[in-house]
Amino acid sequence: MAEIEQKQVGKKGKKKGPKKMSTRIDLTPMVDLGFLLVTFFMLTTTFSKPQTMEINLPVKPKGEVTQDQENALKASKALTILIGKDNKLYWYLGLATAPIEGLSETNFSADGIRKVLLEKNGTIKNMVVLIKPTNDAIYRNIVDILDEMNISNIKRYALVDITPEELDLIKKYKG
Amino acid sequence: MPKVKIPRKSTTIDMTAMTDVSFLLLTFFMLTTQFKADNSIIVDTPSSISEIKLPDTDIMNITVTKDGKVFFGIDNKNNTREKLLDKISAKYPNLKFTPEEERAFVLTGSIGVPLNQLKGFLDLDENERKMYQQPGIPTDSTDNQLGDWIMQGRLSNPGVRITLQGDQGSPWPVIKRVMNTLQDKNVNKFNLITDLEVDPNKLKGM
Numbered sequence: 111m112a113e114i115e116q117k118q119v120g121k122k123g124k125k126k127g128p129k130k131m132s133t134r135i136d137l138t139p140m141v142d143l144g145f146l147l148v149t150f151f152m153l154t155t156t157f158s159k160p161q162t163m164e165i166n167l168p169v170k171p172k173g174e175v176t177q178d179q180e181n182a183l184k185a186s187k188a189l190t191i192l193i194g195k196d197n198k199l200y201w202y203l204g205l206a207t208a209p210i211e212g213l214s215e216t217n218f219s220a221d222g223i224r225k226v227l228l229e230k231n232g233t234i235k236n237m238v239v240l241i242k243p244t245n246d247a248i249y250r251n252i253v254d255i256l257d258e259m260n261i262s263n264i265k266r267y268a269l270v271d272i273t274p275e276e277l278d279l280i281k282k283y284k285g
Numbered sequence: 286m287p288k289v290k291i292p293r294k295s296t297t298i299d300m301t302a303m304t305d306v307s308f309l310l311l312t313f314f315m316l317t318t319q320f321k322a323d324n325s326i327i328v329d330t331p332s333s334i335s336e337i338k339l340p341d342t343d344i345m346n347i348t349v350t351k352d353g354k355v356f357f358g359i360d361n362k363n364n365t366r367e368k369l370l371d372k373i374s375a376k377y378p379n380l381k382f383t384p385e386e387e388r389a390f391v392l393t394g395s396i397g398v399p400l401n402q403l404k405g406f407l408d409l410d411e412n413e414r415k416m417y418q419q420p421g422i423p424t425d426s427t428d429n430q431l432g433d434w435i436m437q438g439r440l441s442n443p444g445v446r447i448t449l450q451g452d453q454g455s456p457w458p459v460i461k462r463v464m465n466t467l468q469d470k471n472v473n474k475f476n477l478i479t480d481l482e483v484d485p486n487k488l489k490g491m
Contacts, residue, residue: 151314
């Protein structure tokens, strides 16, 4: 297509005039340059936009929240998940002081916390999950556990600070 | 043996088609490309099943690295960064920036220096700035400069969306401090940047 061949219309006798030059152009350097630029743009481009997970935190209450207010939540409906060191997970049902189901250890796998969540979510109506990371927890644990909430379709959950009693529970559990 | 005559063929190939394709690709990439932000911070985000995509503009990003350093970044739509720097120097009267420093601030990606070092950081040569190990923005309750950045950033661009980008190994106390700071500034809705992971519920359906 780039090559246009001009056919000479036969005319009598030799025609004087400029020499007929070939209209073919060597495209190689152009292609070289083209591909160089393609490669450059391919390597510098960021294709996938990052995924995000939306999180809504409650409005910070004015003044101190008393322990009683926190306990106002029905103990029978509260499942507490503690996130410990080295991706360890602990959970219990009810209050820390008087648990309905005591502390047990689990992990982030599909057979671990997800099973517990699905099971409890099926039996307990309006279950509320309290997520309490210890200071040894890492960010991935938090995202993973929030993700588990989405997977298990649990609508009510909260990120709460851990209490000293619960830290003691973990310590005792280990010991 | 009879001689086999090989007909001589021209070695030139018609490049037109190839050129067409290559330039088509070139145009495509040129139009779709967004350059990777020039960031020296390395963050390996955790994965989640969330599939919400992040818009390109109106983003205020708080990055927390693996060792718990906090960085602040904001995109420069409608000169947000210039406005932000003006607002910061208005809030801290002893911080005055020259036009060169302002330009440097606009061009730099995420900021991770305390305010008292910001001027010195912006005075650095572009390459030096890249190499400079930024100590992170202070987030302690006594000197919560991150709160100021967030506040002034939101004032500079009221429609900004706030994202939190943490490394997989970022310690929880730092993340908690950042989240508390956000809550203090009445930001109760923000996005966590994650990688994509397959939803196990969807897998079952397949």
